[in-house]
Amino acid sequence: MTQTYDVAIIGAGVVGCAIARRLTLDGARVVVLEKGADILDGASKANSAILHTGFDAPEGSVELACIQEGHREYETLRAGMNLPLDRCGALVLAWTKEQEARLPALIAHARANGVDDVVPLGRAEVLALEPNLNSTLRAGFRVPGESLVDPWSAPHGYLLHALLNGADLERSCEVQGGTFDGDRWTLATSKGPVAARHVVNAAGLYGDRIDQMLLGEAHFTIRPRKGQFVVYDKRAARLARHILLPVPTDKTKGIVVCRTIWGNLLVGPTAEDQDDRETAALDAPTLKMLDAKGAEILPALADEEVTTIYAGLRPASEFKDYQLRTHEGRNMITVGGIRSTGLSAALGLAAHVGRTLAGEYQALPDPTIPRMAMLAEDQTRDWQLPGNDGVLCHCEKVTFREARAALTGPLAPQSFAGFKRRTRATMGRCQGFYCGQAVQDLLDSEGPGHD
Amino acid sequence: MTEFDVIIIGAGPAGLSAATELKRLGVARVLVLERERDAGGIPRHCLHSPYGMREWHRVMFGPAYARRLVDEAREAGAEIRCQTTVTALRPGGEVEVSSPDGVHILTGRAVLLATGARETPRAARLVGGTKPGGVMNTATLQGFATFSGGLPFKRPVIVGTELVSFSALVTCLTHGARPSAMIESGARPTARAVMALAPRLMGVPLRFGTTITAIHGRTRVEAVTLDTPEGAQDIQCDGVVFTGGFRPENALLRNSPLAVDAGSLGPRIDQYGRLSDPAYFAAGNVLHAIETAGWCWNEGRRVARTIDAALRGALPPLGSTLITAKADTDAIKFALPQVLSASDPSVAPAFDRMQLRLSRAYRGDIVMGSTTHRVESRPERRILLPLPRVTEPGP
Incomplete structure (x- = not known):
């Protein structure tokens, strides 16, 4: 053991990455411990890639506060870090009389949550905004602030911001136990002991297990909730400008239809409770249901081709709200039960943790800010610029220069999946038919090899 | 410019x-x-x-x-x-x-x-399960065989029985992999029946009436679930090659x-x-x-x-005359050319016959304009018929 960190963060999902950034900028010496081969390998690897406003979050909840604070901070930091934001707005749509009857309450709820720019819309107004919608819809309202982001470049950027300013990252590093001596923690990990004054548990799907392991008890239990998605070809993105949301139920926001920042169109997620914390399995009947659901909302989607399918796990718990807890006298903070909306709330959760540890450190005077690769479809991409070394992945137009840049630096990928998240190579319509072997060759010769 | x-x-x-x-x-x-x-x-x-x-x-x-x-x-x-x-x-x-x-x-x-x-990739076929490495189309498999050190698996399952599927089979066998099975949803191979002998001769089980419903494994393929005439069945394998569906x-x-x-x-x-x-x-x-x-x-x-x-x-x-080919069922996948322009004796048409393709087996009439042709064919086979005679609307 060579040094004692100020803070050890367990878990490099979007929440852990944002916390690492915040605490590093606040002046703490931070280490991030990730059990996966690469970061974002748990709950954060699959989501609907939306930056929410919190219009439908529970009133007065921690979730609402974190979403709103996180959303604001994203808007201020994104230009410096070259992170995309498509402020396309969402439409909440009522298809039945019962759903229509709930709209006024949802609008009132949004306003009570401080989202006061929502606009009630009649059927004709909705169809004027989105002419491809199934015309049987009854009414809706618009939430202008709901936005699309890159769900991977953002957390990569957060963590890189930390790493460039002195934080350390340990991957394939599983926390297996720990002791607190009243002043500092000694964590036993698969890579040896790590010492830190404070521990932040951002272990996502294993958040309760980490609390149990380090504190002897957990005040919540993770109940993984699976979401499956179907992604359509970029051509389908012309069918909807807004994020199309159904009237939510108690359990879920429901099945969303929206574009992605990369110019595809997605339909999902489902909400399926399961015990397995590792495997988010796809199943054909559910995928067909999503395909049919998408075509019900946007009839023209029936003629569009599927580009990919994916599934993720939400670290939900028995509680509706996030489970934030400062364990007094134990120098430990738990950030758990981020059941959904973690991408939107991550920076807000990080600010919360930062305030909890306020006064302990001296903020960095002039931190280095990373500039991330821009992969958004509506922005200038590398293939449009001179010196790009040619295109590696044709469907997503990933250049050799982008690919090689992703393979260097302190956050170079440790897995094929990690490389895909950083570049989008092989993630387009041909799914590697043309470039699969060339990508693998590049990784074998210049990267980490296959996972 | x-x-x-x-x-x-x-x-x-x-x-x-x-x-x-x-x-x-x-x-x-x-x-x-x-x-x-x-x-x-x-x-x-x-x-x-x-x-x-x-x-x-x-x-x-x-x-x-x-x-x-x-x-x-x-x-x-x-x-x-x-x-x-x-x-x-x-x-x-x-x-x-x-x-x-x-x-x-x-x-x-x-x-x-x-x-x-x-080829049609796994995702567009809506095959369930996880998304490990080792799942690919034939072209990627051939890319590995030709340009890389070797194949990324030893015992893949080959999905499909088109011509290209047998090319995938041969590529595997000549590059150190022995497929654990070759599967086909229909009752017969899509390619000519004689091809069905090839895998048997090479000791690879060829299973008809069988589809793949799920892929298992976290980073590498470990098994697949097949829907077979005898019910669901898991088989061990370390890769899946989705062939054809061009x-x-x-x-x-x-x-x-x-x-x-x-x-x-x-x-x-x-x-x-x-x-x-x-x-x-x-x-x-x-x-x-x-x-x-x-x-x-x-x-x-x-x-x-x-x-x-x-x-x-x-x-x-x-021209603006659209040709349509009609069958008694919706078995016609496509027919081309789709448009007939005026003919000129000094320029030979590049497409001097209609090329048709069926999406499933069909025996019956195909009507194009005023001509009717008797056709019997299996899906995905080349069908050639004379160009229909069409008169461009006069001045």
């Missing part, structure tokens, strides 16, 4: 044979654009034969065949630019391209679309103003291989996924002649 007589998109058999032919016909500036690092198209990584019988009356393997196509086009005087990706097709033969120098615009008096076809590589086309055929998913053409914008032509598998390399080579050559006629102003104007 740089101007060419003909810009050919895609340096596979159709595009290269068209380039060679155009140069032989005396067309001055012929440019072939290829997005890969090397020209030659799919045959570059097809380590099997036979190739070249139609072209040069000899039996060749894919890579040698591809090299000869490239050499012939270069020797004829065509310029081939690799690592050049066409990113948009604009009206009148203007194309946007990306190269290592960035984006620029090129114009051709004519533009030939020869972008070929690809479809045109049509992303450029679908994002352009050019008309697309809903059946073939390729461009709509007349008998001269001309698209809805008469500056554009097409040949090869972008029209009809999928035909042999030799077929595409021949089509490229023939369309080159109609392009030459177009450049000389000798091609009859683009």
Whole structure:
């Protein structure tokens, strides 16, 4: 053991990455411990890639506060870090009389949550905004602030911001136990002991297990909730400008239809409770249901081709709200039960943790800010610029220069999946038919090899 | 902006044979654009034969065949630019391209679309389970066999029994992998029945009436679940090769103003291989996924002649008569050409017969215009019928 960190963060999902950034900028010496081969390998690897406003979050909840604070901070930091934001707005749509009857309450709820720019819309107004919608819809309202982001470049950027300013990252590093001596923690990990004054548990799907392991008890239990998605070809993105949301139920926001920042169109997620914390399995009947659901909302989607399918796990718990807890006298903070909306709330959760540890450190005077690769479809991409070394992945137009840049630096990928998240190579319509072997060759010769 | 007589998109058999032919016909500036690092198209990584019988009356393997196509086009005087990706097709033969120098615009008096076809990947087949490494199409498998040290698995399952499926099987067996099974949803192989003997002779079980419902494994494939006539069954394997299910590589086309055929998913053409914008032509598998390399080579050559006629102003104007082929069921996947323009005795049509493809087996009549043909065929086989006689509306 060579040094004692100020803070050890367990878990490099979007929440852990944002916390690492915040605490590093606040002046703490931070280490991030990730059990996966690469970061974002748990709950954060699959989501609907939306930056929410919190219009439908529970009133007065921690979730609402974190979403709103996180959303604001994203808007201020994104230009410096070259992170995309498509402020396309969402439409909440009522298809039945019962759903229509709930709209006024949802609008009132949004306003009570401080989202006061929502606009009630009649059927004709909705169809004027989105002419491809199934015309049987009854009414809706618009939430202008709901936005699309890159769900991977953002957390990569957060963590890189930390790493460039002195934080350390340990991957394939599983926390297996720990002791607190009243002043500092000694964590036993698969890579040896790590010492830190404070521990932040951002272990996502294993958040309760980490609390149990380090504190002897957990005040919540993770109940993984699976979401499956179907992604359509970029051509389908012309069918909807807004994020199309159904009237939510108690359990879920429901099945969303929206574009992605990369110019595809997605339909999902489902909400399926399961015990397995590792495997988010796809199943054909559910995928067909999503395909049919998408075509019900946007009839023209029936003629569009599927580009990919994916599934993720939400670290939900028995509680509706996030489970934030400062364990007094134990120098430990738990950030758990981020059941959904973690991408939107991550920076807000990080600010919360930062305030909890306020006064302990001296903020960095002039931190280095990373500039991330821009992969958004509506922005200038590398293939449009001179010196790009040619295109590696044709469907997503990933250049050799982008690919090689992703393979260097302190956050170079440790897995094929990690490389895909950083570049989008092989993630387009041909799914590697043309470039699969060339990508693998590049990784074998210049990267980490296959996972 | 740089101007060419003909810009050919895609340096596979159709595009290269068209380039060679155009140069032989005396067309001055012929440019072939290829997005890969090397020209030659799919045959570059097809380590099997036979190739070249139609072209040069000899039996060749894919890579040698591809090299000869490239050499012939270069020797004829065509310029081939690799690592050049066409990113948009604009009206009148203007194309946007990306190269290592960035984006620029090129114009051709004519533009030939020869972008070929690809297989349907796992995702579009909505196969459940996890997403580990080791799941790929045949082309990627062949890429590993040809360009990498070896295959990324030892015991894959091969999905499909098209011709290409048996090529995947042979590639596995000649590169140190022994497939654990080859599966087919139908009761018979899609390719000719004699092919069904091949896997048996090679000790690979061929299972009919069987589909793949799930893939298991976190980072590498560990097993698959099959739906078989005897019920669900898990088998151990370390990879999955999804073969066939060919479809045109049509992303450029679908994002352009050019008309697309809903059946073939390729461009709509007349008998001269001309698209809805008469500056554009097409040949090869972008029209009809999928035909042999030799077929595409021949089509490229023939369309080159109609392009030459177009450049000389000798091609009859683009017609508006749509041909429809009707069967008693919806078995027809596509029929091309889709448009008949006026004929001219001085210009031979590039497509002098109708090419039809069925999506499932059919025995019955196919009606085109005023002619009726008796057809009996299995799906995905080449069907050739005479062009219907059509009279253009008079003045």
